[in-house]
Amino acid sequence: MAKQSIIGRISQLLRANINALLDQAEDPQLMLDQLVRDYTNSIAEAESAVAQTIGNLRLMEQDHAEDVAAAADWGRKALAASTKADELRAAGNAADADKFDKLAKLAIGKQITHENEAKTAEPLIASQTEVVNRLKAGLDGMREKLSELTSKRDELIARAKTAQAQEKVADALQSIDVLDPTSELGRFEEKIRRQEALVAGKQEVAASTLDAQFESLEELDKQTEVEARLAALKTGGAQAITDGS
Numbered sequence: 001m002a003k004q005s006i007i008g009r010i011s012q013l014l015r016a017n018i019n020a021l022l023d024q025a026e027d028p029q030l031m032l033d034q035l036v037r038d039y040t041n042s043i044a045e046a047e048s049a050v051a052q053t054i055g056n057l058r059l060m061e062q063d064h065a066e067d068v069a070a071a072a073d074w075g076r077k078a079l080a081a082s083t084k085a086d087e088l089r090a091a092g093n094a095a096d097a098d099k100f101d102k103l104a105k106l107a108i109g110k111q112i113t114h115e116n117e118a119k120t121a122e123p124l125i126a127s128q129t130e131v132v133n134r135l136k137a138g139l140d141g142m143r144e145k146l147s148e149l150t151s152k153r154d155e156l157i158a159r160a161k162t163a164q165a166q167e168k169v170a171d172a173l174q175s176i177d178v179l180d181p182t183s184e185l186g187r188f189e190e191k192i193r194r195q196e197a198l199v200a201g202k203q204e205v206a207a208s209t210l211d212a213q214f215e216s217l218e219e220l221d222k223q224t225e226v227e228a229r230l231a232a233l234k235t236g237g238a239q240a241i242t243d244g245s
Contacts, residue, residue, distance in 0.1 A: 029160065032153040039146045046142060050135040057128045064121045071114035078107035 085100035 029153065029156055032149060032156060036146065036149050036153060039142060039149060043139065043142050043146060046135065046139050050132065050139055053128070053132050053135060057125065057132055060121055060125050060128060064118050064125060067114040067118035067121065071111045071118060074107045074111035074114065078104045078111060081107055 081100045081104035085097040085104060087097075088094075088100060089097035
């Protein structure tokens with residue numbers, strides 16, 4: 001029953017669809033960590049069961065080999081006793097010949113017993129060998145699954161760290177967008193432009209005032225010249241009248 005339980009557990013774990021389990025998990029990394037622990041513990045139990053099963057198999061094989069060797073040895077003893085009995089009977093010593101024949105029969109009985117024990121053990125050994133092979137194959141499969149789980153866990157952790165780093169960069173970029181230094185520069189530049197425009201405006205106003213002053217001066221000069229010419233005309237006209245008289 002213990003062997004069947006181990007085999008059943010191995011089969012169940014080998015049939016587990018890791019990707020499906022991860023899809024259903026709220027936290028895939030925690031799920032993988034738990035699966036790694038489960039597989040590690042199951043592998044340890046399976047290794048212990050396989051070791052015990054192999055040990056039992058080796059004992060059965062050893063007992064079988066001993067039965068085969070003992071059967072062969074008793075066969076040789078039976079043959080030796082029978083040969084000796086034949087020699088004694090040929091020499092006319094029937095009493096001792098019968099004794100050796102009895103020894104031969106006892107040896108043959110021992111031989112048959114060990115042969116039967118060996119034959120009885122053979123199907124059990126074959127069955128146990130099949131169980132051991134299945135356990136070994138299942139154990140190898142579980143080790144491969146564990147390696148797959150470990151790789152997936154490492155990959156997931158690496159992806160999680162990458163995602164966290166990307167998230168930090170995105171948050172940093174977002175904060176930069178909110179506090180965009182270029183926008184501050186733009187506002188500062190706009191302030192400078194307004195100051196420059198104000199200065200230009202003042203200069204333009206100042207220039208227009210100066211032009212007006214010059215225009216007033218020119219107009220004054222013109223009026224002065226007109227007055228001067230008028231005076232000259234008057235002076236010249238009076239002089240002409242005087243000269244005519």
